[in-house]
Amino acid sequence: MRNGLRMIGVTGVVALGIGLAGCASDGGSGSEGGSEGAAEDITVGVAMPTETSERWIADGEAVESQLEEAGYEVDLQFANDDIPTQQQQLDQMITNGADILIVASIDGTALATQLENAAGKGIPIIAYDRLINGTENVDFYVTFDNYTVGVQQAQSLLRGLGYLDENYEETGLDEEKIIEVFAGSPDDNNATFFYNGAMDTLKPFLDDGRLTIGSGQDDFDTVSTLRWDQATAQKRMEDLLTSTYDGGSKPLDGVLSPYDGISRGIITALDNAGYGATIEAGLPVVSGQDAEIASVKMIRDGVQYATIFKDTRKLATQAVAAASAYAEGEEPEANDTESYDNGLKVVPSFLLESDIVVSDNIGELLVDSGYWTEDEIEAGVAE
Structure with a gap:
């Protein structure tokens, strides 16, 4: 595991961790701006595969709304099922200063260059519903069983x-x-x-x-x-x-x-x-x-x-929980550490249940x- 979130706005990250844990005081004797200000210092890039499916539109909206509710800045992009477009979107998110990435890949083998760049900047990478394969530079996976x-x-x-x-x-x-x-x-x-x-x-x-x-x-x-x-x-x-x-x-x-x-x-x-x-x-x-x-x-x-x-709302909630853990300098909670081998590592995962x-x-x-x-x-x- 890499050294977690890169060190921009470190005091903000610490304050965010306190706020999310529910331990911040009402009056605020801590850093100016409190946890809300700290969250605003953190940008989460969210890469979704397409807007041609109702399902992915719902996922994107659910992740974005829950991240914004938690106070994060969000950069949500849909790639229209085009691999070069998703690659370019991730490159741009990294260039623009994303602190955490949530990625639902189009092709789970096509993002190695982008993720290596992110890893070099200390950006945690959360694979969303689709496992990212053939790279060590994926930190966590949220999906269904x-x-x-x-x-x-x-x-x-x-x-x-x-x-x-x-x-x-x-x-x-x-x-x-x-x-x-x-x-x-x-x-x-x-x-x-x-x-x-x-x-x-x-x-x-x-x-x-x-x-x-x-x-x-x-x-x-x-x-x-x-x-x-x-x-x-x-x-x-x-x-x-x-x-x-x-x-x-x-x-x-x-x-x-x-x-x-x-x-x-x-x-x-x-x-x-x-x-x-x-x-x-x-x-x-x-x-x-x-x-x-x-x-x-x-x-x-x-x-x-x-x-x-x-239920994509539950999946979004788990992705936001993982992002918040990284923001606090912690490891997200995994309930499966064996099933999802991407070819270079077994990616710690959180699996949700589905219904017929x-x-x-x-x-x-x-x-x-x-x-x-x-x-x-x-x-x-x-x-």
Whole structure:
């Protein structure tokens, strides 16, 4: 571990630590300006991958608002899924004097130069949801338990197909069904965790013949979807329907999808091929992830079967907690120090839990928690 936050505004950092710990006196016999002034001396650079996904917009807004509430200056940038743009944004953040970096990378292997520069200036680097690979210059990782997210994706598919009940216990169904498998972007470390968790969960059903992958395509490189792109997923599904399902005349029961945008592309291809507009009308069961509002509406309407809810507000809170720890000259709290090896080091991590969303628990998980409103779900659009 490097020597923590670089030494600009050291007295401010100390005061911030006192303020965040709740130990500052009301009247302020400490340094002039108190902890609020100290926080203003610290700039946190926040690099997000894109604004084309509702999920990343929500993450960026949540991180920015919580950092600002804590008193930090924030430099939030979105890179439009363009690697050189993200590299340039990080270079600029460092040049402009960022004291801490929170980075959700586009390609977890493409930022070594930028992070080496940051490390040389003593800037702590927090990887946000996507692990940064191939560098020692990443200090902490905040994410969800991504292997479990993959398990949940497969469980939701199995429930939709009738093999698991609402408690995700086996029902005893021995009917044989046909599925296809999609995975996330090969340059996103999380995608392999999702894939491994899902495939490990599906394996007993594939091994005993209850499930068959119609195309035979199951290795990660073949089923991955670069940049998690909806159009790319739709095109692959269309190609599968042509090559394996006679354009839609052969049965297909379900599709494992790792992300709601991919799910919507898959569903469009299936609907266009004549499988039906809803599950009740014959549309195959399709899983998802991220609880994007368009897909939540589709779940409510019986079109998409499920999604995985990863509450970005909690992830943002954990990223801010890690940043605050570095500001205080301390180590952030980790609850996993074994799972996330980036090729050069095992990165200490904090893992959060996720939930499976189906039609009958949308209200409990998404509305009651304030994540989406009923009006937003009805419209399928965030206000």
